[in-house]
Amino acid sequence: MARILEQVRVARRRVSDGQYGTCVRCTSSIHPERLELRPWLITCTDCASLHRD
DSSP, rough: OHHHHHHHHHHHHHHHHHHBBBBBBTOOOOOHHHHHHHOOOOOOOHHHHHOOO
């Protein structure tokens, strides 16, 4: 739960900075449906699948 809360804080900062919806790795747009499902995500689907642990 703490991890998700921190991710939400980061997403809120990105909204303030005008960077919300942009992937932090490749700077592509994050698909709106992905953000609708999890609004705190900061990577696009491609980058998330490439960097999955």
